[in-house]
Amino acid sequence: MPVHTPGPSVAKSYVGVAPEAAAAACRRWYQAYGEPLYNYLRFHVASPDIAEDLTAEVFLRALRKFDRFDPSAGSPRPWLFRIAHNALRDHQRQAKRRPTLSLGSMRDLRCEAPSPEERLLWEEEVAGVLAAVAELPPKDREIIGLCYGSELPISEAGEILGLRDSAARTRLWRALARLRKLLAHE
Amino acid sequence: MSEIPAELQELDRTMRAIRFSPRSSLGAELLGRVRRGEQPGPSGRPLLRPLMLVLTAVAAAAAIMLIVPSQGITVDRCCYDLDGGGDADDGVLVIARRNGPVRRLSIYEDQDRSGHLTPDDIIRFTRYGHRKTVDWNPPGLTTITHCCQDLDGGGPADDGVVVVGTPPDHVAQAAIYEVR
Numbered sequence: 311m312p313v314h315t316p317g318p319s320v321a322k323s324y325v326g327v328a329p330e331a332a333a334a335a336c337r338r339w340y341q342a343y344g345e346p347l348y349n350y351l352r353f354h355v356a357s358p359d360i361a362e363d364l365t366a367e368v369f370l371r372a373l374r375k376f377d378r379f380d381p382s383a384g385s386p387r388p389w390l391f392r393i394a395h396n397a398l399r400d401h402q403r404q405a406k407r408r409p410t411l412s413l414g415s416m417r418d419l420r421c422e423a424p425s426p427e428e429r430l431l432w433e434e435e436v437a438g439v440l441a442a443v444a445e446l447p448p449k450d451r452e453i454i455g456l457c458y459g460s461e462l463p464i465s466e467a468g469e470i471l472g473l474r475d476s477a478a479r480t481r482l483w484r485a486l487a488r489l490r491k492l493l494a495h496e
Numbered sequence: 497m498s499e500i501p502a503e504l505q506e507l508d509r510t511m512r513a514i515r516f517s518p519r520s521s522l523g524a525e526l527l528g529r530v531r532r533g534e535q536p537g538p539s540g541r542p543l544l545r546p547l548m549l550v551l552t553a554v555a556a557a558a559a560i561m562l563i564v565p566s567q568g569i570t571v572d573r574c575c576y577d578l579d580g581g582g583d584a585d586d587g588v589l590v591i592a593r594r595n596g597p598v599r600r601l602s603i604y605e606d607q608d609r610s611g612h613l614t615p616d617d618i619i620r621f622t623r624y625g626h627r628k629t630v631d632w633n634p635p636g637l638t639t640i641t642h643c644c645q646d647l648d649g650g651g652p653a654d655d656g657v658v659v660v661g662t663p664p665d666h667v668a669q670a671a672i673y674e675v676r
Contacts (some may be wrong), residue, residue, distance in 0.1 A: 329531065
């Protein structure tokens, strides 16, 4: 495999970022937030492939806006989740215009179950939960995706959604209550 | 999330147990894409973006059409013999909407020879937007016309000024007109 040497085109690609700095930031951010971001997205899309594409898209968008991120303002996590939120919204708009059939694979589901049978049961349960989440209103899906998918603290999820802590908490409880109702009717 | 209602606690536990893992190569693939300088896909509403551009352009054009004509412009032209005094020492001051109605028209004598209206000059005549009627008819009235220049800020030099008065320094009536 030939060794890739970043050329001038790379330097021009990300605003105000040297190619190596971009790669270093990407590596660091992916290690810290790649999986929570993936899980957040995965709670909203039926296919692991789409979630992976969107995760990559989030980091590419973040690097394009690298110069707008102020490290002194703290962790990039809320910023990255806001980018993810927008990328997901764009994807959902496109999916409405060009509906595709999702295979709904669970190949990416983590499972500690010792037997294949238990794994199958867990997959079925998760598929049922995610199908019910997909039926919830967008605001409910959003808070559930942020709090459970990404495992963000509720205060940070609220910050991303522009909600106060108490409002975010109320929204989450209501969303969970609606989800519980949907699951009970299955 | 400690104060979660009791009836939701089981669902909360289930939700917390749901974890996914992206393919293990995703991070390395992403780094490769970053090193190649790959750009993210188009964002926003692709169909709406051109529409928004068109709407913005139309709104801007409409704003220009609405705002620019309503801006008052001042035209100060000097020096001609408009009062029949014999010397080219008279000026015309026009305050108008650009290429539109005249709000004020003044004929002045450029006393200080500055080439424009100053506090030292004598204003011989002023009329505002409305028509000014003359209720007297002094003997020796003369009409002096000067054409053509841009007096209303419209651009082309197609405006003239007509002054009716009694020389050497009395102006009874004045108007500006556009040559068609």
